[in-house]
Amino acid sequence: MDLTFTPEQLAFRDELRTWLREHGPEGALTPEPRDEDEQWEWRRAWQRTLHAGRWAGVHWPTEVGGRGATLSETAIFFEELGRSGAPLPADVLGILLAGPTLMVWGDDAQKDRLLPTILSADETWCQGFSEPDAGSDFGAVKTRAVRENPDDPESDWLVTGQKVWTSGAQYAKWCMLVARTDDTAGAKKHAGLTYFVLDMEQAAVDVRPLVQITGSPEFNELFLDDARIPNSMVVGGVGNGWKVALTTLMNERAGLAFFLQVRLRQQLDKLVAAAKRNGSVDDPIVADRLADLHVRTEALRLMAWKGLTAIEQYGQPGPEGSLTKWLWSETNQLLVQLAVDVVGADALTMEDSWGFELLRARGNSIEGGTTEIQKNIIAERVLGLPRAR
Amino acid sequence: MRFELSEDQQEIQGAARELLAGRSSFAQVRAVVEEQDAEPTGMPDLSKVPGEDAGLWKELGELGWTGIAVPEDHGGQGLGLIELVTITEELGYAVAAVPFLGSTTAALVIQHEGSDEQREDWLGHLASGELRGATTLTGDKVPVPGAAEGSLVVVADAHGGPAALYGPGSGVVEPVTAIDPTRGHGRVPIAGLDPEEELDGRGEWLGGTVTPAGPGFDRAAIVVAAELVGVMQRALDMTVSYVKDRKQFGVPVGSFQAVQHGAAQMLRDVTMARVLTYNAAWVADHGDPAEVRVAASMAKAAASEAGRTVTSAAIQLHGGIGFTWEADVHWLMKRAQIDAALLGGAGHHRRRVAGQVVAGNVPAA
Numbered sequence: 001m002d003l004t005f006t007p008e009q010l011a012f013r014d015e016l017r018t019w020l021r022e023h024g025p026e027g028a029l030t031p032e033p034r035d036e037d038e039q040w041e042w043r044r045a046w047q048r049t050l051h052a053g054r055w056a057g058v059h060w061p062t063e064v065g066g067r068g069a070t071l072s073e074t075a076i077f078f079e080e081l082g083r084s085g086a087p088l089p090a091d092v093l094g095i096l097l098a099g100p101t102l103m104v105w106g107d108d109a110q111k112d113r114l115l116p117t118i119l120s121a122d123e124t125w126c127q128g129f130s131e132p133d134a135g136s137d138f139g140a141v142k143t144r145a146v147r148e149n150p151d152d153p154e155s156d157w158l159v160t161g162q163k164v165w166t167s168g169a170q171y172a173k174w175c176m177l178v179a180r181t182d183d184t185a186g187a188k189k190h191a192g193l194t195y196f197v198l199d200m201e202q203a204a205v206d207v208r209p210l211v212q213i214t215g216s217p218e219f220n221e222l223f224l225d226d227a228r229i230p231n232s233m234v235v236g237g238v239g240n241g242w243k244v245a246l247t248t249l250m251n252e253r254a255g256l257a258f259f260l261q262v263r264l265r266q267q268l269d270k271l272v273a274a275a276k277r278n279g280s281v282d283d284p285i286v287a288d289r290l291a292d293l294h295v296r297t298e299a300l301r302l303m304a305w306k307g308l309t310a311i312e313q314y315g316q317p318g319p320e321g322s323l324t325k326w327l328w329s330e331t332n333q334l335l336v337q338l339a340v341d342v343v344g345a346d347a348l349t350m351e352d353s354w355g356f357e358l359l360r361a362r363g364n365s366i367e368g369g370t371t372e373i374q375k376n377i378i379a380e381r382v383l384g385l386p387r388a389r
Numbered sequence: 390m391r392f393e394l395s396e397d398q399q400e401i402q403g404a405a406r407e408l409l410a411g412r413s414s415f416a417q418v419r420a421v422v423e424e425q426d427a428e429p430t431g432m433p434d435l436s437k438v439p440g441e442d443a444g445l446w447k448e449l450g451e452l453g454w455t456g457i458a459v460p461e462d463h464g465g466q467g468l469g470l471i472e473l474v475t476i477t478e479e480l481g482y483a484v485a486a487v488p489f490l491g492s493t494t495a496a497l498v499i500q501h502e503g504s505d506e507q508r509e510d511w512l513g514h515l516a517s518g519e520l521r522g523a524t525t526l527t528g529d530k531v532p533v534p535g536a537a538e539g540s541l542v543v544v545a546d547a548h549g550g551p552a553a554l555y556g557p558g559s560g561v562v563e564p565v566t567a568i569d570p571t572r573g574h575g576r577v578p579i580a581g582l583d584p585e586e587e588l589d590g591r592g593e594w595l596g597g598t599v600t601p602a603g604p605g606f607d608r609a610a611i612v613v614a615a616e617l618v619g620v621m622q623r624a625l626d627m628t629v630s631y632v633k634d635r636k637q638f639g640v641p642v643g644s645f646q647a648v649q650h651g652a653a654q655m656l657r658d659v660t661m662a663r664v665l666t667y668n669a670a671w672v673a674d675h676g677d678p679a680e681v682r683v684a685a686s687m688a689k690a691a692a693s694e695a696g697r698t699v700t701s702a703a704i705q706l707h708g709g710i711g712f713t714w715e716a717d718v719h720w721l722m723k724r725a726q727i728d729a730a731l732l733g734g735a736g737h738h739r740r741r742v743a744g745q746v747v748a749g750n751v752p753a754a
């Protein structure tokens with residue numbers, strides 16, 4: 001066991017801290033605007049600032065604008081970013097999901113065309129996986145892609161169907177799209193899927209905002225009616241979409257876990273401060289709940305680092321991924337619920353940020369795989385129990 | 390950052406696991422318990438401690454386990470809390486019928502809070518295993534493992550006051566039949582330790598002066614948490630293998646989602662307790678001394694809470710067989726219930742966390 005950073009890691013962290021002090025919320029970064037579109041532009045500008053300092057994709061190879069950072073350094077980056085109070089870059093989906101997926105599965109032409117604009121936020125991404133009838137059961141996607149000319153293996157693809165809950169689609173240039181290319185009877189459900197990069201800038205793609213319970217349209221419905229994708233934008237080969245999508249999903253929580261865990265810590269600090277100010281901390285029940293949140297948050301931090309040790313040691317994530325996702329979402333939900341008791345009625349108004357947090361937190365146990373699905377994964381893949389019935 | 394036991398530590402862990410698999414199977418634990426039950430009531434045989442595997446205890450002493458974290462100049466091996474925690478987890482996994490927990494925690498307390506004289510007098514005897522120790526807090530009257538007439542007992546005031554040491558034969562221990570029959574327990578009915586008052590003639594102040602209990606008792610709590618982690622891991626392993634095997638409705642009950650999610654919850658709870666416990670041990674060995682207190686309380690809070698729920702869930706997921714004396718799950722639940730209360734339960738430790746977290750480290754506005 002060694003729970004300290006190496007001198008190299010400390011140097012990395014200190015360089016980052018110095019940079020964040022100058023450019024982050026303590027320095028040049030302006031406060032977050034309220035309007036959702038302005039918020040997006042603000043986060044896009046922030047990503048460009050990060051990129052100028054070569055901080056936008058620390059885990060990306062140096063040739064494509066990254067720092068070739070180790071897993072630990074990447075974790076440190078997200079912890080420090082969270083700690084500084086700075087937002088995530090606008091295009092987390094491009095930086096954490098699309099880019100790494102292309103680096104594994106993309107061909108040279110795709111990498112040359114698509115990677116350079118990600119870190120600079122010149123082109124941003126969305127993730128078109130979920131559909132009305134394919135949520136937890138992601139393999140059930142129905143959106144269909146057919147070759148325009150079935151006899152020509154180089155022919156363009158035409159895609160028709162509906163995607164849903166697509167975050168950031170209103171701003172995105174590209175979409176990681178999983179569609180069915182083979183539904184012949186008997187073809188195994190997962191075998192008929194193909195992973196595409198869809199250009200969102202075409203009339204056949206209709207993006208309709210879906211308003212969340214918070215009142216803001218963070219995600220969208222996507223209606224595709226013969227949307228065109230050149231054959232060169234098939235990623236990882238026709239019929240290989242399930243495997244490519246798994247790469248995307250595996251990357252989803254890698255760095256984010258550290259950012260979210262530190263954000264939780266900040267929210268908790270804020271809540272403790274509020275409880276001290278209004279004296280509710282003297283209520284033994286409030287004190288007990290605050291301490292419980294503290295214990296959970298610390299456990300999350302340690303579990304995230306333990307998971308990283310496992311990846312560095314054995315090349316694959318341990319069970320901690322699903323455990324931390326589940327523990328994080330539950331803890332955040334407990335935290336915002338306690339805030340209502342601590343802050344009082346203000347937390348039930350949209351004037352107070354706790355009101356927004358209370359509502360937004362309900363999505364935590366649904367987005368990125370529901371808690372029930374995480375538990376299934378733990379039971380079947382970690383504990384080795386027989387498939388659920 | 391490397392959250393993993395070192396090679397040496399893994400070796401200790403492996404050796405402990407292997408030895409205990411042969412020397413402390415459930416059948417062997419059961420034999421110790423049933424031998425004790427078979428004894429006629431009436432005059433107790435003072436040469437024998439109930440619920441104790443004397444042979445195993447002797448062996449552990451000879452192997453140096455009892456003194457693993459005691460400094461070498463007091464006859465121990467001078468290793469760290471991590472090594473002690475690693476072994477303790479394995480003993481919990483085996484529900485070993487030995488007074489290890491009481492003796493090693495008492496030694497930690499004396500090592501970190503005793504006077505030179507107290508260290509000189511007691512550490513060597515505790516390290517060799519010839520003297521039994523017991524560690525507890527005032528007021529709660531929990532059955533204390535290792536507490537017997539001939540034991541050395543260290544007691545800390547539960548409300549942050551000082552601590553006292555009671556030598557063997559002090560008369561401070563009362564007999565008790567605890568729910569856990571796999572080791573000996575006694576009660577230490579001391580209501581509180583008031584720094585303003587003289588100690589009654591039976592004991593002496595720990596460290597020779599009246600100072601608030603601290604680093605020794607914090608470490609002791611970490612060791613108890615470690616035993617809980619081992620107990621929980623065993624409960625989880627047993628449950629997983631049982632539900633894979635047991636069939637109802639023509640299929641393994643482990644294929645029912647309610648059962649699966651129960652098992653997933655057990656894993657999450659054990660994992661939280663484990664990372665917090667090993668973190669606390671690491672902080673105690675290498676970290677900032679000011680952080681040991683909170684790290685210890687976080688570990689004990691998580692382990693106390695989870696120890697109860699995980700071992701109860703194990704019984705539930707075994708169904709009726711889990712409720713019988715014949716199945717071995719109950720040893721785990723019983724051990725966990727006592728350890729959960731020993732040296733402060735989850736509520737006690739969350740109060741300490743709250744006190745510390747609220748006191749400092751928080752932005753003013």
Ligand SMILES: Cc1cc2nc3c(=O)[nH]c(=O)nc-3n(C[C@H](O)[C@H](O)[C@H](O)COP(=O)(O)OP(=O)(O)OC[C@H]3O[C@@H](n4cnc5c(N)ncnc54)[C@H](O)[C@@H]3O)c2cc1C
Nearest residue numbers: 127128129130135136165166167363366367368369370372
């Ligand atoms: C804020 C937010 C942002 C999102 N962003 C995106 C995005 O950008 N791109 C994208 O593709 N998707 C996105 N999603 C979609 C998200 O991945 C899905 O909502 C999620 O996977 C669940 O699918 P579903 O909504 O169809 O629910 P369903 O799968 O219909 O689930 C309904 C209920 O049934 C339970 N359930 C389903 N199957 C099982 C099972 N096998 N065992 C036990 N319980 C089960 C679920 O846990 C849930 O409680 C987002 C969701 C949210 C909330």
